[in-house]
Each structure stands twice: as C-alpha cells, then as structure tokens.
Amino acid sequence: MSKINVPLGPQHPGLKEPINFGLVLEGEQVDKATVNLGYNHRGVEKAAEERTYIQDIYLIERVCGICSHSHTTCYITCVEEIAKAEIPERAKAIRVIVAELERVHSHLLWLGIAAYEIGFDTLFMYVWRDREHVLDCLELVAGNRVHYAINTLGGVRRDITPEIKAELLKRIDVLEARTKYYTTLATEETTVLARTQNVGVLPRDLAIKLGTCGPTTRASGVARDVRKDEPYLIYDKLDFKLITADTCDVFGRVVVRVLETVESCKIIRQVLNYLPEGPISIKVPWKIPEGEAVNRYEAPRGEDIHYVKGNGTDRPERVKVRAPTLANYHAVPHMLQGGWMADVPLVIAAIDPCMSCSDRALVTDKAAASSAVWSWEEMRRNGIEFYRRRGVDFSKVTLK
Amino acid sequence: MAIENILLALFYALIFPGIWFLATYGMTLEWVDRKLGAVLQNRVGPPWYQPLADFIKLVSKEVIIPKACDNVMFRNLPYFAVAGVTAAMMMIPVWNGALFSFEGDLIAVIYLLTIPTATFFLAGWSSTSPYSAIGSMRVLTQLFAYEVPLMLALIGPAILAGSWNITAISEHFARHPAYMPAQLAGFLVALLALQGKLERLPFDIPHAKTEIVGGQFTEYTGRLLAFFNLAVSMEMVVGAALLNAVFLGGGLGLTGTGAFALFMLKTLGVVLLLVVLRVLMARIRIEQMINFCWQILAPLAMAQIVFDIFLRIKLG
Numbered sequence: 001m002s003k004i005n006v007p008l009g010p011q012h013p014g015l016k017e018p019i020n021f022g023l024v025l026e027g028e029q030v031d032k033a034t035v036n037l038g039y040n041h042r043g044v045e046k047a048a049e050e051r052t053y054i055q056d057i058y059l060i061e062r063v064c065g066i067c068s069h070s071h072t073t074c075y076i077t078c079v080e081e082i083a084k085a086e087i088p089e090r091a092k093a094i095r096v097i098v099a100e101l102e103r104v105h106s107h108l109l110w111l112g113i114a115a116y117e118i119g120f121d122t123l124f125m126y127v128w129r130d131r132e133h134v135l136d137c138l139e140l141v142a143g144n145r146v147h148y149a150i151n152t153l154g155g156v157r158r159d160i161t162p163e164i165k166a167e168l169l170k171r172i173d174v175l176e177a178r179t180k181y182y183t184t185l186a187t188e189e190t191t192v193l194a195r196t197q198n199v200g201v202l203p204r205d206l207a208i209k210l211g212t213c214g215p216t217t218r219a220s221g222v223a224r225d226v227r228k229d230e231p232y233l234i235y236d237k238l239d240f241k242l243i244t245a246d247t248c249d250v251f252g253r254v255v256v257r258v259l260e261t262v263e264s265c266k267i268i269r270q271v272l273n274y275l276p277e278g279p280i281s282i283k284v285p286w287k288i289p290e291g292e293a294v295n296r297y298e299a300p301r302g303e304d305i306h307y308v309k310g311n312g313t314d315r316p317e318r319v320k321v322r323a324p325t326l327a328n329y330h331a332v333p334h335m336l337q338g339g340w341m342a343d344v345p346l347v348i349a350a351i352d353p354c355m356s357c358s359d360r361a362l363v364t365d366k367a368a369a370s371s372a373v374w375s376w377e378e379m380r381r382n383g384i385e386f387y388r389r390r391g392v393d394f395s396k397v398t399l400k
Numbered sequence: 401m402a403i404e405n406i407l408l409a410l411f412y413a414l415i416f417p418g419i420w421f422l423a424t425y426g427m428t429l430e431w432v433d434r435k436l437g438a439v440l441q442n443r444v445g446p447p448w449y450q451p452l453a454d455f456i457k458l459v460s461k462e463v464i465i466p467k468a469c470d471n472v473m474f475r476n477l478p479y480f481a482v483a484g485v486t487a488a489m490m491m492i493p494v495w496n497g498a499l500f501s502f503e504g505d506l507i508a509v510i511y512l513l514t515i516p517t518a519t520f521f522l523a524g525w526s527s528t529s530p531y532s533a534i535g536s537m538r539v540l541t542q543l544f545a546y547e548v549p550l551m552l553a554l555i556g557p558a559i560l561a562g563s564w565n566i567t568a569i570s571e572h573f574a575r576h577p578a579y580m581p582a583q584l585a586g587f588l589v590a591l592l593a594l595q596g597k598l599e600r601l602p603f604d605i606p607h608a609k610t611e612i613v614g615g616q617f618t619e620y621t622g623r624l625l626a627f628f629n630l631a632v633s634m635e636m637v638v639g640a641a642l643l644n645a646v647f648l649g650g651g652l653g654l655t656g657t658g659a660f661a662l663f664m665l666k667t668l669g670v671v672l673l674l675v676v677l678r679v680l681m682a683r684i685r686i687e688q689m690i691n692f693c694w695q696i697l698a699p700l701a702m703a704q705i706v707f708d709i710f711l712r713i714k715l716g
Contacts, residue, residue: 118682125441190681191681194682340687342683
C-alpha cells in the first residue's frame with residue numbers, strides 16, 4: 001500500500017492548541033511521526049525581564065491556563081530563596097491546598113479530554129460537570145476560577161476562613177466519591193479498555209532515556225515525583241502515596257491520573273486539618289539582591305523547573321521556564337510509531353500537552369555556528385513584521 | 401388516467417412516504433436523538449426546531465468546491481444519497497402495507513440502502529484531501545464489516561415467514577406474535593449493524609472528528625453538506641422502519657391511523673435504543689469494528705438463521 005502524508009495540526013479538532021504532527025500513514029497505521037513546534041511563541045521569558053518581580057507573578061501565571069499556580073509557585077519560591085525570605089507555615093499550607101486543587105482540576109480536565117478524543121462524550125460531559133466543584137473551590141479560596149493569583153511575594157494574598165474550610169471539606173468529599181466512580185468507569189468499561197490498552201506504549205527504559213516527567217513517566221513504572229524526591233513547601237509533612245503503573249500505555253496514564261486525583265483529595269483534607277495559625281505573608285523588599293535560584297515543582301503535568309537570576313534591582317536579570325510538556329514532547333513520536341491513525345489524538349492527549357508553555361525562540365546560524373537570543377524590541381519588531389506579511393498590522397498597538 | 405398516475409407517483413415520491421415525510425420525520429428523529437442524548441449526558445440539548453434551523457443555515461451558506469475535485473460528481477452526490485434513501489422507503493410498509501410490494505423487495509431495500517454509503521465513499525474520494533481519502537476508505541471498510549451481519553440478520557425472519565417480501569414478513573409476525581421474542585438475537589445484530597450503517601457512535605469511525613476532522617465530508621460545505629446531513633437523518637427513519645417491519649411486525653394487523661401511530665411509536669422506540677447505544681460507549685477502532693462484526697455479530701446472526709430453519713421445520 002502506498003504511503004500518504006497526513007498533517008495533524010496546527011489546526012485540528014483533536015488538538016486544543018497549535019502544534020503540528022507530520023504523520024506518514026501506511027493504510028491506517030502510522031509509519032513515522034514527527035513533531036513540529038513553534039506556532040505559539042509568546043516571549044514570556046523575555047517579557048519577564050522587562051517587568052518587576054511583582055508584575056512577573058501575574059505574567060508567569062499566564063504561561064499556562066491550567067497549571068497557573070504551579071508556575072507562579074515555582075517562580076516565587078525562587079525569588080524568595082534569592083531574597084532569603086522564609087514565608088510563614090500557613091502561607092505554605094495554603095499554597096499546597098491551591099496546588100492540589102489545581103491538580104484535581106487539571107487531571108479531571110484531562111480525563112474529560114481523553115474521553116472526548118475516543119468519542120466517549122458522556123464521560124466527557126460528566127467529568128467536566130463534576131469538575132465545576134473544584135473550580136468553585138478554587139474560586140472560594142482564591143477569588144478566581146482559572147488564574148488564581150493566590151501567590152504574592154512573601155506568602156499568599158488570601159486566607160482560608162473556617163467557613164471556607166468547612167465548604168472545602170464538603171466539596172472534597174463529593175469530588176473524591178465522583179473520582180472513585182470514574183476510576184471504576186475508566187478501568188472497567190469495555191470500549192474504553194479497547195481504546196486505551198496497549199496504545200501509545202512507552203517502555204520504562206525509553207521513558208528514562210528520553211527524560212519524560214510527570215504522569216507520563218509514572219505510567220511507565222518509574223517512581224519519580226518531585227513531591228517525594230525533593231519535598232518543597234510542606235510536602236515532607238504529608239502522608240500520600242506515589243502512584244505508578246507498569247502497563248506503560250495510555251491505560252496506565254489514565255489509571256495514574258485518576259488515582260492521583262484521589263490522593264490529592266486526601267492531601268487537601270490533611271492540609272485543611274493541619275492548617276497552622278499565624279500570618280499569611282511577610283514583607284519582602286521589592287529590590288531583590290544579586291543571586292540565582294533553581295526550583296523544581298511537581299505540576300499536574302510533571303516536573304516544572306524555574307530559574308531566576310536577580311541583579312539587585314526590582315527586575316530579574318533572567319527568568320527561565322522549563323514547562324513539563326517540553327520534556328514529554330520527544331516521547332510522542334516514539335509512542336505513535338507503529339500505532340493506529342485512530343489512536344494518534346489520544347496518544348498526543350495522553351501526555352497532557354500544553355503547547356504554548358513550551359515554545360521557545362533561539363536564533364541559530366548554522367553557517368556561522370553561532371546562536372543569539374533576541375532582545376524584547378527585536379522580538380516585537382519581528383512579530384509585527386510576521387503579521388504584516390499575513391495582512392494584519394499590529395504596528396499601531398502600543399504596550400504599556 | 402395517465403396524468404392521475406403521474407400525479408400520484410409524484411405525490412408518493414415527494415410528499416408521502418417520500419421526501420417531505422422522510423425529511424420531516426427524519427428531522428424530528430434527529431432532534432429526539434440530540435435532545436435525548438443531551439439529557440442522558442446531563443446537558444440541556446437543542447430546541448425542537450434545531451435540525452431545521454441547521455438545515456436552513458447550511459443551505460443559505462456559500463458552497464466551496466475544491467479545485468482538485470471532480471466537480472460534477474462532487475455536486476451531485478448528495479442528491480443521489482437522498483434519492484437512494486427515498487427509493488428504499490417506497491418498499492417499506494408505513495400505512496397499509498408498502499407502496500411497491502413484490503417478492504424480493506427485502507433484498508432491493510438492502511441494496512438501495514447501500515447507495516447512500518456508496519455516495520459517502522465517492523464523496524470522500526472525489527474530494528481528494530487526505531482526511532477525506534482516509535474517511536472514504538473507512539466508509540468502505542466499515543461497509544464490508546456491517547453489511548453481511550445486517551443481511552444475515554434480516555434473512556432470519558424471511559426464512560421464518562417463507563417470503564422475501566417485507567409486507568409478507570410483517571404480516572406473518574402480526575399473525576404469530578409469539579415468534580417475535582425468538583428473533584431477539586437477530587434484532588440485536590440488526591440494531592448494531594444499523595448503528596454501523598448510520599455511522600453513529602461507537603461506529604462513527606469514517607467521520608471521527610478528533611481523528612480525521614469531518615472524514616468523507618471534510619470538504620463539503622453549504623447546501624451540499626445540508627443534503628448529506630438530511631440523507632443521514634432520512635436513512636435513520638428508513639433503517640428504523642425496516643427494523644420495525646421485519647422484526648417488530650409492522651402494523652400488527654392494524655390498518656389506517658392505528659397502523660400509522662404504531663409505526664411512529666415503534667420507529668421512535670428503535671431510535672431510542674440507538675441513542676442509548678450512542679451515549680454508552682466510546683468510539684472503537686476500525687479493526688476492532690471488523691473483528692466485532694465478523695467474530696460476534698455474523699456468527700450470532702448465523703445461529704439465529706439456523707434456529708429459524710429449525711423452528712420452521714418443527715412447526716411446519
């Protein structure tokens with residue numbers, strides 16, 4: 001049978017964000033797959049250098065719409081480390097609560113998307129209906145449903161009152177019960193099993209070799225979780241299980257995520273009952289001294305790494321974000337190889353990709369063997385020129 | 401006389417049980433499908449006029465035809481699909497027996513119902529885009545998967561009634577309602593095969609939107625897409641009516657309004673079953689569908705046939 005090339009993306013109903021997968025199909029089977037990035041570069045790192053540390057919290061939050069708390073926490077702990085500020089225990093606890101609520105919301109969102117990719121719309125609708133509970137919880141704690149903005153330099157913005165605590169405990173019970181139901185549904189329903197088992201296989205040694213992270217790694221039987229390996233905030237005081245699966249396929253990734261959601265519910269309950277008394281933030285001077293810090297953080301999608309370098313002013317010298325999806329991309333062509341065309345969207349979705357978190361720009365000149373990083377103005381000029389060639393003129397838009 | 405005949409023929413083809421009735425009832429069933437599916441999925445669902453509104457909207461939109469495609473074929477295929485479905489309806493009893501009833505019309509209906517599927521394949525093939533090409537290949541593969549179990553399932557009642565005539569089969573069941581429960585296996589096979597024919601979940605593989613966008617209809621727009629959608633809705637009516645006539649005894653000996661009410665009631669019942677099937681499952685892969693149809697449905701239908709032959713010999 002002759003081979004045909006099918007482009008999947010950058011615009012495709014199976015994808016939520018722009019990315020391109022070049023598929024070479026032999027009939028219904030994938031002969032070769034390549035991944036092309038770069039449709040959604042926003043220059044966040046560069047923009048962060050132009051803003052103050054406080055403004056950067058809100059900028060870094062917008063790296064990702066799903067794991068926004070992960071990015072800000074990772075960033076702000078770096079800044080606090082440079083400033084040598086020890087934040088109160090209560091603030092740490094509240095950060096953990098929001099982080100775990102975010103994990104619940106992200107994993108439920110993912111389960112819904114995975115169900116949608118295999119055409120199981122009923123599960124999709126049910127999961128997203130119940131996800132409203134956790135969004136309500138986040139709104140209760142932080143005042144916002146998506147970009148919580150709970151972190152601030154030296155602690156958190158809002159406190160958890162006894163009323164909020166009672167409501168949260170009530171909602172968490174509902175969520176836990178529903179998640180357990182979905183666990184049985186996703187692991188016992190015949191058509192779901194038929195679509196997820198032995199699909200997108202990533203063997204254990206390959207998962208380690210490619211440096212994957214998060215649920216993708218844990219589903220390949222690698223016990224790797226920053227919360228356990230290098231506990232931050234108050235995770236060393238908490239009792240929770242590290243979930244792994246040894247099936248190495250999409251089914252394993254489903255199992256890891258649903259069981260992690262149940263664990264997160266337990267963590268939230270523990271922290272709410274632990275919640276120490278005290279202030280929720282301390283004062284940190286706006287000018288951060290010279291120094292640098294790297295922090296690891298277990299985001300819902302995997303290990304998030306931030307690097308911040310301070311130069312004694314109120315603006316960072318450099319902010320570097322390594323979003324978890326960037327580590328997981330390389331595994332996707334391996335998972336797709338030899339699989340079915342019908343499974344491609346599911347396998348891509350199974351790493352829970354966040355495209356815009358991961359796009360980077362680096363100018364490389366192969367002939368001169370040099371590479372350079374553009375300045376903010378150069379990037380903006382290039383962006384305006386790029387869109388002008390496509391008939392849109394952004395040159396009159398001014399940034400404040 | 402001649403003019404009267406022509407007018408009558410036009411009435412049959414265009415009004416009842418032809419295009420107008422099929423379109424109206426098809427849209428009603430489409431709404432039932434969408435609304436009930438929505439309720440089962442804990443959503444609100446569309447208002448009753450949504451299928452009509454969708455149709456009108458699509459008809460009023462611009463038709464874009466890809467340069468690379470076969471223009472004549474691309475433009476005319478939707479109407480062939482509608483015509484094939486309408487022709488099939490002429491041989492299925494709605495009111496007082498079928499309009500055109502002859503020995504062997506069961507086979508004719510099955511073949512006429514293959515015409516829409518063939519147009520789906522040609523639609524994808526003539527569009528020449530990769531998604532359409534994959535979709536149309538899947539249409540054909542799927543046809544080979546469900547067509548045989550569907551035919552085998554329909555043969556069972558025919559053997560029992562000793563006739564290839566749909567009206568005779570439903571009359572036979574009306575006379576001997578006790579045979580009806582014995583056809584349960586055949587009915588289930590036919591129901592699942594019909595789900596495959598209508599390309600609905602879990603068998604909506606040819607136009608699985610998360611995989612190959614719109615499948616065979618990817619390049620279709622405006623009026624042409626509206627008529628393809630209409631043909632699918634009409635096919636649902638014909639499929640439900642066929643199952644009603646072959647397995648559920650048609651009008652059960654009633655005539656006139658009673659028979660018509662019973663027809664509506666039972667086709668609605670068949671559609672309800674189809675909706676429940678749709679919301680309960682995830683989409684399966686094409687090779688899983690073929691395995692399912694050939695390893696489970698076809699043997700089950702064969703067993704039903706053997707059972708029917710035995711029943712017929714035993715009871716004379």
